[in-house]
Amino acid sequence: MKIYAHRGYSGAYPENTMLAFQKAHSAGCDGIELDVQLTKDGEVVIIHDETVDRTTDCTGRVYDYTLEELKTCNAAAHWKDGKTKLTIPTFEEYCAWVASTDLITNIELKTGVIYYPELEAKTLAFVKRxxxxxxxxxxxFNHLSLSAIKKLDAAMPCGALVPETGLVNAGYCAHSFGFEYYHPAYCTVDKAAVDECHRYQVGINVWTVNSMQALEDCYAWGCDGIFTNYPEVCVAYVKAKQ
Incomplete structure (x- = not known):
């Protein structure tokens, strides 16, 4: 079972920052999950929310900032005493770093609220570069974005994210549309759901696994991967079980 650090090591460091990614790597995780959106001037940046309010000292939509303007926001503003200064990373900045590691990267295309023109093509271009x-x-969560990726490169693995309502017959659905993975919330998963995915050769990666019960269940059910804010704990558990 692969351990993906959810927005980096977000349980202990400011989410979706290079510090959180580097700390996740040091914790020994298999991969990192991150979120991409576009700035006003069309640059691919890593941030979860469509607005900057929750994670920075600025306000407003990501899409209304140029990259230069966005770089003035402190992505660590709400961490510890607020004195640490971290910038919102560009996806290219991340790619340049992760290329020197053996990490897998789960790239979440944040197109469910704002459909960013060419986000899929621009992100894939950096992956290839x-x-x-x-x-x-x-x-x-916007499965049309996954179809867009497949249209650009059919070999790119894709995971269908679904909300906490879950999806019945998810393995059949993912397989039917050519998606290699299904990404549900832990609260919607059981062994039968995992087995149904595996019958269709669809992998299942579960979010967000932040309790020992969830970790133990996902391992026992045979999940292919989990997304967690606490990768160090999960890595230690999996190693102990092997």
Missing amino acids: YHLEHRVLFSS
């Missing part, structure tokens, strides 16, 4: 084709998978 840094020769990461065999160490990435794409996911999105």
Whole structure:
């Protein structure tokens, strides 16, 4: 079972920052999950929310900032005493770093609220520029974005993200549309759901696994991967079980 650090080591460091990614790597995880959106001037940046309010000292939509303007926001503003200064990373900045590691990257295309023109093509272009084709998978709540990735490169692995309502017959659905993975919330998963996915050769990666009960269940059910804010704990558990 692969351990993906959810927005980096977000349980202990500011989410979706280079610090959180580097700390996740040091914790020994298999991969990193991150979120991409576009700036006003069309640059691919890593941030979860469509607005900057929750994670920075700025306000407003990501899409209303140029990259230069966005770089003035402090992505660590709400961490500890607020004195640490971290910038919102560009996806290219991340790619340049992760290319020197053996990490897998789950790239979530944040197109479910704002459909960013060419986000899929621009993100994939960076993946190829840094020769990461065999160490990435794409996911999105907007499954049309996954279809767009497949249209650009049919070999790119894709995971169908679904909300906490879950999806019955998810393995059949993912297989039917050519998606290699299904990404549900832990609260919607059981062994039968995992087995149904595996019958269709669809992998199942579960979010967000932040309790020992969830970790134990996912391992026992045979899940292919989990997304967690606490990768160090999960890595230690999996190693102990092997």
